[in-house]
Amino acid sequence: MSEITNTHTGALPSSLMKRFGPWIFLAIGLIILPFIFSSNISVYTMNLMGIFIIFALSYNMLLGQGGMLSFGHAVYFGLGGFMSVHFMNYVEAEIVTLPVFVLPIFGGVIGLVFALIIGSFSTRRSGTVFAMISLGIGELIASCSLIFVAFFGGEEGVTGDRTMGPVVMGVDFAQDIEVYYLIAVWAFITIALMYLFSRTPMGRMANAVRDNDERSEFIGYSQRHVRLISFCASGFFAGIAGGLFAINFEIVTEENLNALTSGVVLLMAYIGGVGFFIGPIVGAVVFTLLQTLLSNYTEIWQLYVGVLFVLTVMYVPQGLTGILAMHGPAFKMRRLSGLFVPYLRMGIPTFAMLAGISGFLEIIHHVRSAAVGETSMSLLGIEFNSHDVMPWVIVLTLAAIGGLISRTQLPQMREAWEIANAPLDSNEGASS
Amino acid sequence: MTSAIALDDLRKNFGPAEIIRGVSLNIEKGERHAIIGPNGAGKSTLFHLISGRYNVSGGSVSLNGENISNLPPYEIYRKGLSRSFQVTNIFPRLSVFENVRCSLMWVSEYKYSFWHLVDREKKLNLRTHEVLEEIGLTSRQHVPAGVLTYAEQRALEIGIAAAGGADVIMLDEPTAGMSHSETDQAIELIRRITVGKTLVMVEHDMGVVFDLADRISVLVYGEIIATDTPENIRNNKAVQEAYLGAESEDA
Numbered sequence: 001m002s003e004i005t006n007t008h009t010g011a012l013p014s015s016l017m018k019r020f021g022p023w024i025f026l027a028i029g030l031i032i033l034p035f036i037f038s039s040n041i042s043v044y045t046m047n048l049m050g051i052f053i054i055f056a057l058s059y060n061m062l063l064g065q066g067g068m069l070s071f072g073h074a075v076y077f078g079l080g081g082f083m084s085v086h087f088m089n090y091v092e093a094e095i096v097t098l099p100v101f102v103l104p105i106f107g108g109v110i111g112l113v114f115a116l117i118i119g120s121f122s123t124r125r126s127g128t129v130f131a132m133i134s135l136g137i138g139e140l141i142a143s144c145s146l147i148f149v150a151f152f153g154g155e156e157g158v159t160g161d162r163t164m165g166p167v168v169m170g171v172d173f174a175q176d177i178e179v180y181y182l183i184a185v186w187a188f189i190t191i192a193l194m195y196l197f198s199r200t201p202m203g204r205m206a207n208a209v210r211d212n213d214e215r216s217e218f219i220g221y222s223q224r225h226v227r228l229i230s231f232c233a234s235g236f237f238a239g240i241a242g243g244l245f246a247i248n249f250e251i252v253t254e255e256n257l258n259a260l261t262s263g264v265v266l267l268m269a270y271i272g273g274v275g276f277f278i279g280p281i282v283g284a285v286v287f288t289l290l291q292t293l294l295s296n297y298t299e300i301w302q303l304y305v306g307v308l309f310v311l312t313v314m315y316v317p318q319g320l321t322g323i324l325a326m327h328g329p330a331f332k333m334r335r336l337s338g339l340f341v342p343y344l345r346m347g348i349p350t351f352a353m354l355a356g357i358s359g360f361l362e363i364i365h366h367v368r369s370a371a372v373g374e375t376s377m378s379l380l381g382i383e384f385n386s387h388d389v390m391p392w393v394i395v396l397t398l399a400a401i402g403g404l405i406s407r408t409q410l411p412q413m414r415e416a417w418e419i420a421n422a423p424l425d426s427n428e429g430a431s432s
Numbered sequence: 433m434t435s436a437i438a439l440d441d442l443r444k445n446f447g448p449a450e451i452i453r454g455v456s457l458n459i460e461k462g463e464r465h466a467i468i469g470p471n472g473a474g475k476s477t478l479f480h481l482i483s484g485r486y487n488v489s490g491g492s493v494s495l496n497g498e499n500i501s502n503l504p505p506y507e508i509y510r511k512g513l514s515r516s517f518q519v520t521n522i523f524p525r526l527s528v529f530e531n532v533r534c535s536l537m538w539v540s541e542y543k544y545s546f547w548h549l550v551d552r553e554k555k556l557n558l559r560t561h562e563v564l565e566e567i568g569l570t571s572r573q574h575v576p577a578g579v580l581t582y583a584e585q586r587a588l589e590i591g592i593a594a595a596g597g598a599d600v601i602m603l604d605e606p607t608a609g610m611s612h613s614e615t616d617q618a619i620e621l622i623r624r625i626t627v628g629k630t631l632v633m634v635e636h637d638m639g640v641v642f643d644l645a646d647r648i649s650v651l652v653y654g655e656i657i658a659t660d661t662p663e664n665i666r667n668n669k670a671v672q673e674a675y676l677g678a679e680s681e682d683a
Contacts (some may be wrong), residue, residue: 200546200549201545204526205537208526214521218509218521218593219592220539220596229544
């Protein structure tokens with residue numbers, strides 16, 4: 001299933017447009033995005049997005065491409081960040097003279113070195129053993145960061161100043177928009193490299209080992225070596241992402257390499273869809289949007305992200321990209337329009353139900369955590385007293401009615417889905 | 433001339449249970465050799481020992497005169513021994529094309545390269561198409577291997593084993609669970625791909641065995657009780673005694 005995007009390009013003589021089209025599109029997109037979203041907060045968000053895209057893609061080299069579930073990938077991200085911020089300080093102290101934009105390389109190198117050391121024993125087996133070792137190493141490095149203060153800076157972390165490097169072509173990185181283009185260039189290069197990696201003999205064997213590690217040994221490949229090389233490449237790119245993080249925020253702390261960050265990258269890759277190359281990109285974009293936008297409106301945004309993750313794991317293990325890809329056949333048969341009305345009929349009550357549920361959660365949260373005596377809250381600009389009965393009745397009714405109506409709409413949507421996909425046998429669309 | 437495969441007092445035990453109890457066997461180069469025996473005789477275990485999936489407990493395995501006992505499977509493969517599995521053992525999420533191409537990569541000297549792009553390697557892709565043509569799966573090449581029919585998966589299984597052009601090919605029950613016409617096709621396929629090579633096969637279907645094999649070894653309870661031409665095996669008293677049940681079952 002994961003190969004849907006890949007197999008069709010395999011060995012087929014594709015025209016130039018088909019081959020380079022997505023890359024030109026990506027490059028143009030990266031260039032013009034800041035003109036469309038030019039506010040400070042959007043540039044901030046996009047910077048974070050770019051960093052997380054690289055990070056999530058590097059993670060997917062393990063999980064999606066190589067079948068290795070890691071709970072400690074932030075180690076390489078964080079180490080890359082620390083290394084880069086140290087080099088930033090060396091540049092400032094004029095110990096070395098380097099333009100700031102090459103600093104992520106040092107992040108990548110330390111990510112690679114540590115991946116080589118840790119991978120040399122952790123990639124012996126995949127599955128549970130690998131996952132447990134990655135978790136242990138993650139905790140180990142995270143606790144080291146509070147012990148080796150000289151490198152990790154203890155609890156305050158290490159700070160730097162990106163503007164102190166030599167000015168190249170009038171760019172001193174004093175503004176976020178300059179950092180945006182730095183991140184965009186790095187993102188473009190690393191996305192391309194990671195994609196190309198997946199198309200090399202090594203990348204193909206990573207998939208083969210993921211599918212069937214035993215058989216790969218009977219066609220001449222050591223599963224351990226294949227995993228180790230994937231692991232090192234993944235650590236390298238994670239380190240680059242960490243380096244960009246250091247440049248963007250000018251501070252790296254223990255938080256950037258602990259289990260929380262490792263969890264975040266797993267979440268991003270999974271929500272986006274680990275079976276697709278672009279899955280983690282989608283996941284990183286969605287996650288960053290939720291993190292920066294949703295957190296403006298609600299304090300319990302993490303709960304929603306968690307619920308989204310659980311729902312993804314349960315109902316659409318192929319992730320958000322998988323949902324899109326599921327519509328591919330119908331799109332090719334030009335039947336997508338037939339799904340529009342059924343989706344609308346399903347979507348409106350479902351939306352009402354979700355609104356009701358989240359309203360309910362918000363009110364509970366307010367009642368439990370607001371200051372004593374503070375009883376008025378606002379949702380969507382509507383002010384009300386959270387201790388009254390009425391708001392509770394309204395949100396619960398909304399949730400119940402929405403839920404009931406959406407249930408009645410399920411058969412018609414399923415039917416429409418089956419009509420749209422007539423020659424194929426699939427009814428998974430109902431679960432989205 | 434050294435034998436393609438030479439087993440010398442080969443032993444394997446799992447805890448106290450001795451499964452292979454001193455097997456000595458020489459398989460000549462270019463020979464088509466079948467190993468038969470009742471269920472549980474240790475035929476698959478013997479295969480696993482030769483191909484490196486299991487470590488040997490005693491004795492030795494030689495490939496072209498070189499001791500390969502206890503080498504990892506990928507080392508043995510690189511020395512020119514390739515095998516298929518009784519239970520289909522393919523890369524289910526990769527396309528059929530990718531399955532075959534992956535099995536060609538090591539022998540095409542790509543090793544762990546991350547500086548070649550597979551889609552650009554014309555010779556590799558050409559060879560992949562040839563193998564697909566040979567195993568009759570050209571029309572199915574873009575399908576994930578996991579959704580192939582059983583017979584197609586068996587053909588792919590053989591294709592993966594044979595694609596690399598190894599000198600010694602070991603097939604573990606290549607026609608298990610196939611219908612008559614599928615079996616006939618499989619025999620044709622095996623005949624084609626093993627021209628000029630050494631073939632070792634485990635097979636239950638006596639028709640296939642007597643059709644293909646130059647020599648047959650009979651394995652019973654971890655010991656070889658006879659190795660001879662099909663004609664002589666058929667008339668061998670000890671073999672008849674040990675094996676009659678299974679043979680009449682298949683007939």
